Amino acid sequence: MNVINKKNQQEMQLKTHTLAIIQITRIGDLIQTVQAVTDLRKLHSNYRLVLIARTQFAKPLQFILDQYFDKVYYLDTGSLNFNSPTGSIKNAVNSLDHFLDEIKNENIDALINLSFSNSSSYLASCISAKHKIGAYFDLNNKQQINDKWSQMLFSTVMRGSLNPYSLVDLFKNIIGVKPLSPKTTLKTIPATIPNIIMYPFASSERKVWKAEKWVEIIYKTLKDNTKCTITLVGAKNEILKSQIIVENPLLKQFSARIINITGKTTIEELSNHIASSKLFVGHDSMVGHLAAFHCIPTLTIALGNVRPQETTPYQSNAITLSPRTKCFPCFPSDSCAYTQCHHDIPYQIVNNIIKNLLEDGVVDKEWIQKSNSNFHLSSVNIYKSHFQNEYFNLENLSDGSSEIQDLFRTFYKITWSFVLGDLEDNFPFPKLTPSTHKELLDALNGLQHLFELSEFGQKYSKYILEEISSQTPSIIKIKEFSKKIDEIDNLQVMVLKTAPLLGPIVDYAKVRKGNLFGDNIVKLTESSYYCFEESAQITRIMYELLQNTIAEYKISQGKSKSNGDLNK
């Protein structure tokens, strides 16, 4: 024990700073966290890197975590016996104190919360560190988020589907590592019998196809690709579901080529299976992230509340299919009786892509148009990933015109990268349809209102500062100006009624205003002024992007007009 401690101490002395990351969510998030810290390890090998994670999710991944973190602290909530009369508050607090004391010895320089749940925020507030990044609660039980990337994540990821970034890139930005694109070449497994790892399950019903659909996919895959095998993988609670698939009479003739290891492997064994496979096919899951970790090609079927931009496996050439259903992606809390999105991805497209990938073919726009029927393509988006400016990017290969959500994600990506990341990102002008053109015009009006409101916000913040610095400051006047600022905040929210696609701008401003810096009225007002200034900058950039896109559309339509007429 002493020897180990001595070794640990020596190691700690060699490291200049200690960074601790809180990631207490699921296995998939842990793998994405590992992908985010890979660059940190490369660039700052002198940092001591510590992970705080929940035992139930992190222990099965220990074989990976130990390669990237100097130390992992396992929070074992199972041992707290929440539902047992034998558990007492005193024992639970003692157990928690013991856990926190161990972490305290790390003398953490920066504590980074990447989980964004209430429990992780409370945990962050209980751990002492010189600096805290990400969400934590203060002693007034108010959630604090002081860094801009976490504020952006909180305001866009948590509230809608307009976040343009992969979670891995957001984690990298929050940690403060300049994104480096990972290994770009996918592994080509030279196997005589190519194996497909298939995960036809997900954490909730709305994210997963019914068994019959997967039976069709498996049947067609094995029929069309006579040499390949399929390995069905999953957790213990998915054994029954896997049996429903493999025991379907349609698949009886292929039973020798279907290997069902659902519930039979540890994550480490599963990881080894994946590493020697040709392809991953399945729903959004940690299995897909594990495949990306091993650079194995992936084909993901995104349904329900899955957001492809955020959780597509983090590697180049990852393919994701998502439905064009109007309500996709939904929220887990939305009620849904018909799961229309489940019917909008035809299995024929899935099978065509599998065949192409098994033959080491390229999935690009040309192949998609040539090899798939327009009827099948009409209800599905086919995304392919690549790295642009070191950021993960999903390109929609389906057809010429983009959907409005895709358009806005691109605009937001350019804007956030410029404002928060000081990075100039370039994308080709998207093709508009008459309907997306109209929506952009509506958004232009909304942006104009938001810009004016931000200007007013700066003006009234300035008035307050001037009043305070005058010889006889008037409390009444300061209160009046503050009231005006409150009105501006409310009016910004009102703009969303007519321009809901501007939600991320307003939500980000709200989170920023909720986390002003300073402990006196001068500092707080200065901070408020900078918030409005930043808000004006964001709206100005977005306005310019929309304006130029509309101008390009008009030129392409042969209706070029002067800039002044653009929003008419």
Added chain:
Amino acid sequence: MNTLNEDLIKEYERIKKLMTNGESLKIDDLKILLLAQLAEEDSNERHQ
């Protein structure tokens, strides 16, 4: 005999009262809130 979960709910109510009265919390209160939150997540995961 109460389960830990039930005791945590009681403690949570006590802390909520403190907050309603505008009193600031102690680090031990935040620990209780953390445990209450973990208990809730634990129960949600069990139901999934």
